[in-house]
Amino acid sequence: MKKQLSILSLAVLLLSMSSCATVFGGKVTDAQRTKPAAGQPSREIRTGALIADILLFLPGLAVDFATGAIYRP
Template sequence: MKKSLFKSFVALALLASMSSCATVLGGRVTEYQRTKPAPGKPAREIRGAALIADVILFWPGAIIDFATGAIYRPR
């Protein structure tokens, strides 16, 4: 019982880490993507395809992409 619970947890963690499309497929995250724009500056653009893929495949992946900044288009 304990072993199957552990395997399920590992599988879920692996699924969660591999499902954030922009983080996995977006390439290297630039400093522009990581930093929040200053007040009065234009907002960063979001990669639409990556956001849609995150929502359809595994929505917590979108949280990971926003946290890492990978969801934003590089400059």
Template sequence: MKKLIVNLLLLIFVVSLNSCATIFGGRVSEYQRIKPLAGEPSRKIRGVALVADILLFWPGAIVDFATGAIYQPDKQTEAKKANTNEPITL
């Protein structure tokens, strides 16, 4: 019984260290990684992932912002890549 409790606590600890947008958000596009220049529109944030990061384990939000996974991908850029059959580079 004691081993089960320790394993369960360890599992909860490991899961809580993960960031939601990095794990569940899919691939991070170039649009998400590059910071917009002055005069360019800012990137939109995935609200659900941000709230989940804050409620579950706030350092996960730091990881999501550092990787760019917290930002929504650009729909127009993704559609153009899908139509032109260009390879997606990361």
């Protein structure tokens, strides 16, 4: 029973850390959600959140890019 509880708590912890920029990045602004128009500079990516997503839980990277939270405000 203790082993199952520890495995379950570890799984919950991993899922909660699944997308670092979404969880810890704060509120996502409109500038982060919209793609830049042609001729405008591209958006900068939060490198710390990118590295954390790659090291901790790779599918979280897709969540961060989908929500726009990976981009700097």
